[in-house]
Amino acid sequence: MNxxxxxxxxxxxxxxMVADKAHFIALSTIFLEQAPTILSALQRAIECCDFEAIxxxxxxxxxMTVIVGANEITTLLQRVESAARQGEIIIGANDALEANLAAxxxxxxRSMIEISVDL
Amino acid sequence: xxxxISERSEVCTTQKAAEILGISVSSVQQLVEAGAIEAWKTxxxxxxxxxxxxxxxxxxxxPFPPSYIAGPKSNWPPAELARxxxxxxxxxxxxxxxxxxxxxxxxxxxxxxxxxxxxLLEIARRQPEILLVDIVxxxxxxxxxxNTVIADPHSKHMHIAILSGLDPESLHGRGGVxxxxxxxxxPINYDQLQGYLKACCAHFIRSNQRF
Numbered sequence: 001m002n003x004x005x006x007x008x009x010x011x012x013x014x015x016x017m018v019a020d021k022a023h024f025i026a027l028s029t030i031f032l033e034q035a036p037t038i039l040s041a042l043q044r045a046i047e048c049c050d051f052e053a054i055x056x057x058x059x060x061x062x063x064m065t066v067i068v069g070a071n072e073i074t075t076l077l078q079r080v081e082s083a084a085r086q087g088e089i090i091i092g093a094n095d096a097l098e099a100n101l102a103a104x105x106x107x108x109x110r111s112m113i114e115i116s117v118d119l
Numbered sequence: 120x121x122x123x124i125s126e127r128s129e130v131c132t133t134q135k136a137a138e139i140l141g142i143s144v145s146s147v148q149q150l151v152e153a154g155a156i157e158a159w160k161t162x163x164x165x166x167x168x169x170x171x172x173x174x175x176x177x178x179x180x181x182p183f184p185p186s187y188i189a190g191p192k193s194n195w196p197p198a199e200l201a202r203x204x205x206x207x208x209x210x211x212x213x214x215x216x217x218x219x220x221x222x223x224x225x226x227x228x229x230x231x232x233x234x235x236x237x238x239l240l241e242i243a244r245r246q247p248e249i250l251l252v253d254i255v256x257x258x259x260x261x262x263x264x265x266n267t268v269i270a271d272p273h274s275k276h277m278h279i280a281i282l283s284g285l286d287p288e289s290l291h292g293r294g295g296v297x298x299x300x301x302x303x304x305x306p307i308n309y310d311q312l313q314g315y316l317k318a319c320c321a322h323f324i325r326s327n328q329r330f
Contacts, residue, residue: 017215018218023145023218025148026143026144026145026218027214027215029133029134029144030132030144030210030211030214031211033133033134033166034132034134034210056257059255060208060209063208063209064209064211067211
């Protein structure tokens with residue numbers, strides 16, 4: 001796996017935290033299973049202007065994106081969380097989050113496949 | 120926070136299955152691939168594990184006798200291992216802790232909770248010797264949990280550590296790091312955490328020696 005082929009995540013960030021491929025795959029699996037669900041909840045919270053839910057869901061998703069080295073969406077989620085804690089909404093956040101997470105998810109899935117076949 | 124188990128509690132994620140069975144996510148994946156635990160895939164290719172399949176596997180493979188009921192300082196299992204309760208709502212972070220701490224091969228039993236209320240129940244039932252707590256959690260947050268535990272005279276023996284992305288200055292606004300607790304800033308320095316747990320486990324062994 002060549003980390004330079006990844007633009008939305010940093011596989012080396014996760015690789016530094018784990019002991020072997022199986023652990024890398026386990027963590028990536030958790031991300032793929034849960035991140036989309038949390039994003040959906042976050043988007044619903046943004047549509048409803050539920051600031052408490054926005055803060056909690058964005059914090060939860062940020063905790064996962066930071067581990068896979070998805071720096072851009074992590075920064076965006078931090079802004080969304082901070083704004084929500086002050087009772088504010090970031091215009092266009094939903095679309096930006098959806099597009100970004102889709103790209104992150106694709107790369108996490110690809111990193112799982114590539115590390116499985118790496119010698 | 121969205122829970123990994125659906126509202127009808129019919130399916131669970133690989134992560135939740137791992138926590139229910141007390142094994143790693145990798146082991147769950149191997150069991151599913153070996154057919155030991157039933158699973159199916161959505162049209163999108165995502166694996167779903169029926170909760171009943173996980174519970175059925177747990178019943179037939181549990182190391183504890185069926186009559187085991189956790190109670191105040193239960194006598195089963197024998198308290199030869201220090202119990203470490205980790206309260207962390209981030210599932211990836213829980214898996215990271217499991218991978219790291221298991222790799223250190225400490226004489227301890229790991230217990231995980233993803234929220235403060237369940238943690239209070241676990242503390243009452245199993246009275247862990249070591250408590251590792253994240254601060255920012257939905258519902259009862261880690262700070263309130265720790266202050267509740269500290270206020271209980273029965274917890275005086277418990278080693279308590281805060282693991283948090285909040286800096287000490289942010290905690291200062293809430294009263295600071297409680298006296299007698301250890302603070303680990305995220306990203307966690309695992310060498311420091313290992314040293315802390317080794318010391319706690321050694322203290323537990325000395326405390327339980329009969330001579």
